[in-house]
Amino acid sequence: MHKTPLLDQLESGPFPSFVKDLKRMAAKKPQVNDLLGQLERSYKEKITHWKHGGIVGVLGYGSGIIGRYSDLPDEFPGLEHFHTMRINQPSGWYYTSQALRELCDIWDEHGSGVLNMHGATGDLIFLGTRTEELEPCFEKLTAKGWDIGGSGSAMRSPSCCLGMSRCEWSCYDTMEACYQLTQEFQFDLHRPSYPYKYKLKFSGCPNDCVAAVARADMSMIGVWKDDIKIDQAAVQAYAGGELKPEGGATVYDKLDIKADVTDLCPTLCMSWDGKTLKIDNANCNHCMHCINMMPKALKPGNERGCTILLGSHAPILEGAQMSWVIVPFMKMEEPFDELKDLTYKITEWWAEHGKNRERVGELIMRMGMRAFLEAVELPPVPQSVRTPRANPFFFWHQSDFDAEAAGRKYYTTK
Amino acid sequence: MALPKDELVEYIYKMVEAAAGKKQLKAKDIEKAVLKEHPDQPRNDVKFAIKELIDGGRCVYTYFGGSFIECPRVEGAAKH
Numbered sequence: 001m002h003k004t005p006l007l008d009q010l011e012s013g014p015f016p017s018f019v020k021d022l023k024r025m026a027a028k029k030p031q032v033n034d035l036l037g038q039l040e041r042s043y044k045e046k047i048t049h050w051k052h053g054g055i056v057g058v059l060g061y062g063s064g065i066i067g068r069y070s071d072l073p074d075e076f077p078g079l080e081h082f083h084t085m086r087i088n089q090p091s092g093w094y095y096t097s098q099a100l101r102e103l104c105d106i107w108d109e110h111g112s113g114v115l116n117m118h119g120a121t122g123d124l125i126f127l128g129t130r131t132e133e134l135e136p137c138f139e140k141l142t143a144k145g146w147d148i149g150g151s152g153s154a155m156r157s158p159s160c161c162l163g164m165s166r167c168e169w170s171c172y173d174t175m176e177a178c179y180q181l182t183q184e185f186q187f188d189l190h191r192p193s194y195p196y197k198y199k200l201k202f203s204g205c206p207n208d209c210v211a212a213v214a215r216a217d218m219s220m221i222g223v224w225k226d227d228i229k230i231d232q233a234a235v236q237a238y239a240g241g242e243l244k245p246e247g248g249a250t251v252y253d254k255l256d257i258k259a260d261v262t263d264l265c266p267t268l269c270m271s272w273d274g275k276t277l278k279i280d281n282a283n284c285n286h287c288m289h290c291i292n293m294m295p296k297a298l299k300p301g302n303e304r305g306c307t308i309l310l311g312s313h314a315p316i317l318e319g320a321q322m323s324w325v326i327v328p329f330m331k332m333e334e335p336f337d338e339l340k341d342l343t344y345k346i347t348e349w350w351a352e353h354g355k356n357r358e359r360v361g362e363l364i365m366r367m368g369m370r371a372f373l374e375a376v377e378l379p380p381v382p383q384s385v386r387t388p389r390a391n392p393f394f395f396w397h398q399s400d401f402d403a404e405a406a407g408r409k410y411y412t413t414k
Numbered sequence: 415m416a417l418p419k420d421e422l423v424e425y426i427y428k429m430v431e432a433a434a435g436k437k438q439l440k441a442k443d444i445e446k447a448v449l450k451e452h453p454d455q456p457r458n459d460v461k462f463a464i465k466e467l468i469d470g471g472r473c474v475y476t477y478f479g480g481s482f483i484e485c486p487r488v489e490g491a492a493k494h
Contacts, residue, residue: 062474152477
């Protein structure tokens, strides 16, 4: 075993350490011992010893295998090749225990046995195998019904929250949408033809449990169009302490509806007079705070679908960006043709104009939202304004306030 | 004039072969080059011609800060 005094310190803290897990694996997998040795050396020298990328893959696919090599193969021969395989996860990350056993058996036979459940895109990550093991491993996986996921300049494996399978707030069937889009874009998932990565994430409600708004190029976030449904008797029960706030997931026994709910509403569209809760739904921005606090009293409305946002990414060519709205409301019904068509239009425009490693959000910043909207045939809508009510270059005059008071409309919807 | 399928596959292969060691081509670079010479070529033909080259092992996908289509070569680590 390599000596790892720096890594050993990580085992001393209160939380479970990956070092402990790796040491256990190292007892039966020599490459994991080398992995610990190289990591210890990187901690000492403060540089990585990994080389990334290259030409490895399985026949016919350009995605799903990420080449990794050590730059110290003589010292750590088990890391001469240490490729990553990304396995396309099931929608909502539901596995049977049998499926997990099968996956672990395959990886024990063909790789290091080290797994990551799951990577940032959502894939199940197999960490560490040799080039000659890739095809046999892929063959065993496909025989069990699995497929490898996306990597490189391709459509990445779409991912979703568990949606309607367990969550009453889900405004559409995220798992079905994720599955259908995964099937639709199989060609682009396995055969990289984009300027860079393109991630789709599906969240059932604005709580956005898969953090789509920050992590996906294209986020489908469930939303309702009509009014929040209120059960006034249940609101009274929360006020009286008969119902615990947040479904009991809090140390507080009783909700102060004014302090904890209405005063924290970001648009101040709620009021509570001690008897009745009122919501000015036209000004609600669907933040979910009130619904989260009083789940038995408030529910999303009946007219449900999703808001589509575009453009988030970590720093690549430009700094990090969050997504912004391009479609305020889309019905999400099988077979999701409207969403598929829009995705094709967006990826075609981006593939045509994008530079190497330029994400779609960066291209929109470079070419402008107007060019984007024209290309994908979307109407400009007020909801696309990234920071509404905060534009420092718009100067209001008294005549504007007077005209507004007299009933002037700033925009109309058809 | 649009190329028949077999000719298109060879046309693309020669393009990739000529670029070897000089320029790494992305799938979109290949599509644009084909459409420049043969504007009436359906885009899908190009997609499937590339697929045929990859499936047959005559070309491979590589990743060097982006995904490219290249002629197969020896893996660097195999030299150790």
